[in-house]
Amino acid sequence: MSCNRMENRILPYVDGRLKAGEMKEMEAHLKTCAACELRVNEFRALSGLLDELPRIEPSGAFDARVRARVAAEPVKQSWWSVFAPSPRVAFAASMLLLATVWFGSRPNETLAPTNTGIEQEAQVVSDLPVLENMDVLSNFDALSDLPQPVSDESNQQQQQQQPDTNTEM
Amino acid sequence: MLDVKAGDDESFALLLHRYRSPLVNFLYRMVRNREQAEDLAQEVFIRVYRAREEYVPSAKFTTWLFRIATNLALNSVRDTRHQRMELSLDAPVTTDAEDGDEKTLDVADKHPDIEQHLVEEARKKMIRHAIDKLPEKQRAAVLLHKYQELDYNEIAKILECSESALKSLLFRAYETLRVELAPLVAGAKS
Numbered sequence: 001m002s003c004n005r006m007e008n009r010i011l012p013y014v015d016g017r018l019k020a021g022e023m024k025e026m027e028a029h030l031k032t033c034a035a036c037e038l039r040v041n042e043f044r045a046l047s048g049l050l051d052e053l054p055r056i057e058p059s060g061a062f063d064a065r066v067r068a069r070v071a072a073e074p075v076k077q078s079w080w081s082v083f084a085p086s087p088r089v090a091f092a093a094s095m096l097l098l099a100t101v102w103f104g105s106r107p108n109e110t111l112a113p114t115n116t117g118i119e120q121e122a123q124v125v126s127d128l129p130v131l132e133n134m135d136v137l138s139n140f141d142a143l144s145d146l147p148q149p150v151s152d153e154s155n156q157q158q159q160q161q162q163p164d165t166n167t168e169m
Numbered sequence: 170m171l172d173v174k175a176g177d178d179e180s181f182a183l184l185l186h187r188y189r190s191p192l193v194n195f196l197y198r199m200v201r202n203r204e205q206a207e208d209l210a211q212e213v214f215i216r217v218y219r220a221r222e223e224y225v226p227s228a229k230f231t232t233w234l235f236r237i238a239t240n241l242a243l244n245s246v247r248d249t250r251h252q253r254m255e256l257s258l259d260a261p262v263t264t265d266a267e268d269g270d271e272k273t274l275d276v277a278d279k280h281p282d283i284e285q286h287l288v289e290e291a292r293k294k295m296i297r298h299a300i301d302k303l304p305e306k307q308r309a310a311v312l313l314h315k316y317q318e319l320d321y322n323e324i325a326k327i328l329e330c331s332e333s334a335l336k337s338l339l340f341r342a343y344e345t346l347r348v349e350l351a352p353l354v355a356g357a358k359s
Contacts, residue, residue: 007340008337008340011336011343012336017320042347043343045355045357046346047315050296052293052296053198053297055190056193056203058193062189069211073218
């Protein structure tokens with residue numbers, strides 16, 4: 001097997017991350033290839049060198065700063081929250097409902113004319129015999145022969161004239 | 170993470186406690202500035218928090234976490250590259266301590282074996298410098314492979330490449346480091 005094909009396997013071999021079959025191939029190649037064996041040893045030494053760099057620890061205020069930034073994040077509202085009633089909307093809706101119930105419980109004035117209309121209609125029905133004879137009554141000539149009703153003023157004049165005549169006598 | 174998605178703040182605190190150190194170390198080795206690394210790590214956690222409701226456990230949480238961190242780090246490195254070059258020209262000689270507190274070289278240090286200490290510091294500096302010189306993507310791959318010990322397929326997903334492409338990338342990166350650190354490698358091997 002050529003060294004070129006082995007190149008990409010050197011690092012996984014050093015890491016111990018090769019599959020069992022690949023591991024066997026690699027070990028067989030290393031037994032016959034001094035250059036690749038040298039490369040493997042150098043990569044192992046390099047890995048050890050990189051381990052020498054110490055780790056750093058985050059500063060003491062790191063967590064507090066992250067928490068402060070998280071706390072400052074605006075509260076995310078879901079799309080459905082648009083339909084969730086706010087206190088103001090709930091108050092307005094309840095007041096509207098109360099007003100509707102109150103107006104509904106009041107006696108309906110607009111219905112009153114309808115009731116009187118029914119009463120008037122009932123009165124008309126009760127006067128139906130008179131109405132049926134209205135033509136006869138309106139054209140009844142005998143009524144015109146009746147003496148004209150005397151008005152109150154002429155009655156008073158007559159009463160005033162009568163005492164005068166009594167005194168003359 | 171699913172508990173965090175469900176609104177459990179305690180679980181977010183656990184995530185923070187578990188991943189803050191690996192994240193800050195990874196970012197520090199990417200951007201070489203402790204304050205900037207912590208700012209970026211905070212940003213990673215905030216993005217995780219913001220995206221908690223959309224989180225789908227299709228991949229490992231660490232893959233998702235380090236993908237956010239890597240993207241932020243790569244953008245930061247690219248944004249500050251020019252600034253870093255200017256600074257390095259005027260930078261004083263320092264020990265470039267790993268803890269990020271850049272200390273000026275003090276010969277009168279009260280270290281019991283000053284010579285050994287200086288040798289160790291020079292060695293570390295050489296290793297750090299070799300890592301810093303790697304192209305950004307190779308550096309991220311090495312850091313995720315060596316220090317976070319992530320699987321090849323995880324690193325491939327983080328860097329958005331195939332697993333075979335990642336193995337080639339890592340091989341080139343380790344080859345470069347092997348050449349750069351040849352004197353140390355020869356000494357370590359013997």
